[in-house]
Amino acid sequence: MIRRRWLLAASALLVSAAAATHAVGRAGGAGGAGVAAAGAAAAERCIDCHVGIESIHPWHELSCTACHGGDPRATKKEQAHVQPRSPPPNDERLLPRDYDPAWVQFVNPSDLRVVGRTCGTCHQTECDNLFKSLHATTAGHLSDSLYENGLTRDRTTRYAIFPVRDTDGRIGEHGYSELSQFPAGDDRARADELAGHVADLGRKSCMQCHLWSSGTAVRGRLGQDGNYRGSGCAACHVTYADDGISRSADPTVDRFEPGHPLRHEMVTAAPTQTCVRCHFGDASIGLHFRGLAQLVPGMPAGPEVPGTTDSLLNGVYYVNDPKVVPPDVHHERGMHCVDCHTVRDVMGDGEIYGFMEHAVEIECSDCHGTFDEVTQLETSRGRKLDHLKIEDGRFVLVSKVDGKRHYVPQAAHVIDPARPEYNPKAARAMTPQHQKLECYACHAGWNVNFFGFHFDRNESFTQLDHFSGKRTAGRCTTQEKVFATFRQFYLGWNDEGMVAPYLVGFSTMGSVHDAAGKLALDQSLPVTAAGMSGMTMIHHQLHSTRGAARGCVDCHRSSATLGFGSPSFGLSRELAAVLDTRGLHLLAVDRDALDGATPLATVPLPGGLALAARCDDLQGRFQTIFVALAEAGVAVVDARRPAFPEVVAFIDCDDPRDLIVRADTLWVADGSGGVRAFDVADPRKPKPTHQLPTKEARGIDLAWPHLYVADGPAGLKVFDVATAGRADLAGHVDLNGDPAFLDDAHAVAILFQPSRPDNGFGERIPARRLAVVAGGVQGMFVVDVTEPAAPERLFPPAGVPVPRPATSSQPENTNRLLDVRVLSRFDLGSPGGDIPTEESDYALFAVQPLEETMTPGALLTVRITDPDLPKVVSAAPAPDGAFRFTTAAWYQPPFLRRYALVAGREAVAVVDTSASDKPTLVGTLFGQGLRVRDLVVEEFPLDRMVDESGRQLKDISHPRSRYFGIDEATRLLRVPLAAEDVRGFALREGG
């Protein structure tokens, strides 16, 4: 049915296009006559051949040669057309500014190299501004990427595509007087670090979006649908068809060669179709606005796969599922990009800016007003918005592109009980306390985040340097995505002191092969000049605005939203630590051959039960490993030199069972001794900080500001640990719900489920925080702990009997759930589209029968996307038993592979869990015939920006922008919420 409609629509378009072509042909004739009538046109013979060509500038007729040059009196093509001095390159290189001006003008009179003597003769101010605009300099992108990779020592913008200078004598706020040209390629002096290779990446792969270039889609190059565009003014003011084929009435245009404008026409206001010629990569706002998203790595797509585009655009298919990635409400209502964005946003205002937020003047409140007052019909910088009007007492926006009128709701009206637009839910949210939020902090319906972009530079190959036009050593492969999420949501402060959504920045990890093809840098992570990680995030207008805002829980109950990280985006690194009955083994892991590991060292620590590791903030490498020793304490092992680990301290404990380390604090589930915390900022001198009374603490997890304790027979306890030296019991859950018999909680893991755009009925799915408990013989428990003081057991549902605790008469084959991990991830669908690609939440359990000595265990994978109805999707056998496990995610280009490393009776088993429903046993990572107690893998948390001590872990490329501080975050996470705000609260459309 849909296809038939599409065909009908396409047919209608073709008919109308044909009619338009016919009309244009006639008009073109008239236009041609007009051009001929203008000035010296009487002598121009161009129209003799280009008969019927459309008038490019109908507002003021121009002769052909006034723009293109050439000989207007010539009767032969070779004489009429400007011939290049030398054969021009037919590739995407960046031509020098002074490259053959006559020929450049002939090909594209609006090219910035010659625009001063064409468009600029009349539009001088606009052209002058354009040179200094971000669209021409790309200064924002360059500034971000160079700073994040340690190539610039501070956040000052320094570079543009070509040198640019502000000569008008006025340097406004945030403006620069001049910028230099992008620096030369690879830096051999820094060849042993990523910074030495990033500039080359920029020169070869990232220079195709600015106005000096027409991008990758050079004329005649096939397979670039969606990329064809002009350069200079034409990039925006001349429309191209997706396929780059001309529909002009000009009979001389090649109808089979892509790369020609749709017609020989200019538009004053570019439609969205033009903007998205460039705005489809990186942050993808041009995609988001239209309800599209880049594919998850490995995701099947195409005409056979529902929820994806039917044809290739920009060389790829896109996600196109309104339930997952609904379009921006402005696009949905028929608005175009320029209906919001002003000419100064796009073409500059005469200043040289280094960052987009400085260049863009439009704000949501310019049209929608603030909580206190309606729109003043001008931008926040005091410039009049001519297309915003008051008609019949209503605020109306007249589209610059098609003249369509759009009603513009006012924020002040929505929260005014006296107005018909009043929305009580909106009024609860749009309060003075939220004045510091950008509108799109709540109204961004969704966002895509690809954590851990990867590039590969191979010096044994050559590639075109776009600046020099020469092929130089170093082939750069980009756009390798590692982790993907459409759900996780992040916030921080932007440079205006407003809370805004955060997305992954230009940060990339990189691998480099030297001239001999030997791997010289292996998934190295960038480091800024400030000595911080360059795997940054930055505030962003997501352009996925929806009327239905996010609820309170998304921000006020999610530490991940505020930058503390989630369990889903840890990139596994090079080493693993395995604890068996003999002691601690440090192993080098080959991610391409996981059925074995290279032992580096052993620290004899018999009696170990559990491990925790603290990794460094730059590369995610082991720093300190903590080993819980049965009924003794915790040994502190300095693992910075992994071949020579050293026990540097011992922490006295009663009965340590489980450990986690966050920031400078080690949390110990100390059995009947409760939960203890130690300040391990100096691992050689641990200092006690907290002591929490519990019945029998067996497992712990932390989601700031709450510590969750699997308290053995006493169920699940939640403590607020944000206050130094003090812990308050925030909640307690009797897991089996029957006070008559004891719980059997072994381990707990916390997962936050952000809200999602659509529950199938047009309403947002509310966010919530889940605690998943491995309950021994009593099975699995899922508890909604969004409000720890009022937890709600979701699974098993009330009324369903919970298995009784172990007794002497228990069958020995009774399974116990001993350990648990949680994560969110994408499951790839089938190529035919029968199985959809979905982002799901999972809980993984280590399952072991009561009889431990001989029986096999299992790794249970349970989908908890809907925690009320969890579904077991697989049970991978662990022949050697499954007592504890850890998850790992290694990037094995081109895709991320996920694994579970299972502690067995004699070895560590590796289970490939890349397909949730089809886990496969890979082999044995390590084993000496001894019972493995625990294991941990080096990990770099890609979405953890700050830690629980308030320390900033990753840098940020924009001045004055920052992540949340610990006090701010704690205060936000402790804000009391009403019950209706916690469960099921979501503003409806129009709110």
Next chain:
Amino acid sequence: MTALAPRVRSAHGAWRAAGRVVAAALCATVSAAAAVRAQAPPSSAAAAQFLNSLDRDGNGFVGRDEWSWSGATFLVLDVDRDGWLTGPELTKTAKAPPAAATAADADRIAVAIGDLPDLIEPFRRSCLGCHDQTRVERVAKDVRGWADTVRAMRAKKEAKISEKDAKAVVDWLRDLRDRVALAVASFGTGDPAAAWGMVVGGGDLHQFDRDRNGRLDGGELGRLAHERADLDRNQLLSPGEFALLPLTVDRRALFGKLDRDKNGGVSLKELGTPTALLQLFDRNGDGQLDRVELPASRRFGGPFPLLMVGDAAVALELLDRDRDRRLSASELGRFGLALQRFDQDADASLDAIELETAVTAGRAEGPAAAFDDFFTRYDIDGNGSIGRREFPGRDAVFRRLDLDGDGELTGRDAPAGVARVDFTPEALRWRQ
């Protein structure tokens, strides 16, 4: 518990086991208990003073973080199990009247029984700090088995608790609580050494602190070390037993030097003052080990448990004469007690895992061991350094280990102060 099942199959047997438990527990602490019993009954004022001295945050009760001693003691005193010690709890405990010890007092017995599983674990942990591991384990197992059996019998309404058995149980519990309470009450007023010895669980201190000054001086430490290492109780440390001492010096040379009468063993007198041990654990440098240093030393292989140096695989290779990959009692020779200690499955032999446990028990060898391990493993050509071709890991890991970037892993890439130590084959050959 499973292994004990036959022993406690009947009610009669169970209560006989209980009697043994009580006897063992009492015997184990008889000397300490005697010292405390001689003191005056505890007073509430003493308990209050004790509480105030610990209540650092001044909130009126003592949390687990304010209690730096054994968790067992805390559990015993924390009657309501709320994780806090209050004044009434201390006073009540201290003034607890003798419990009724009759068969009619079933509830009380039930409470006692119910307490046992909880109590036994901290008891076991606490006592392991002072007493022989085998004995404590046996007691712990007996109590667990006994409690389990009694619970099962009660569930079947078959329990027939005699007055004598009930009295034994209650006496045992009461004794434990009383001793802790008395120790608490004597804080600041009574014998500090006795109090600390009881509360901290400082059995070593209590046992070997002959001059009762609260510290172990060199001589006392020597006696402790000698007694702990003298596995066969012949009053002489054989070369093997001598090797159990946590000494980092050349043990062979030291043994030869100390064995002045050349009788093949080091007597207590010959051992003298083990200054090396003192230097290892005497953190404040006063020449003595106090109540803080002594327990701490145990974590690093201090003067407490069996310590063996070396690698189990090498030991097995050297000692396993019949090549059956197991060490029998005869092969272990005079290590009979070691056999008993680590023979976890009671099959009169040590398998590889048990031997591994024995070898590494209590040890944290640190970088020296790791250094040797790493170079022994990968320095295939024996030239003292590991080249890239000798190391099987990824390039990235090799570069990470190669700190000086010279393309070879050498001693320069190890932490400062690390040196090869003579500890594996040599030590074991010498011990053999």
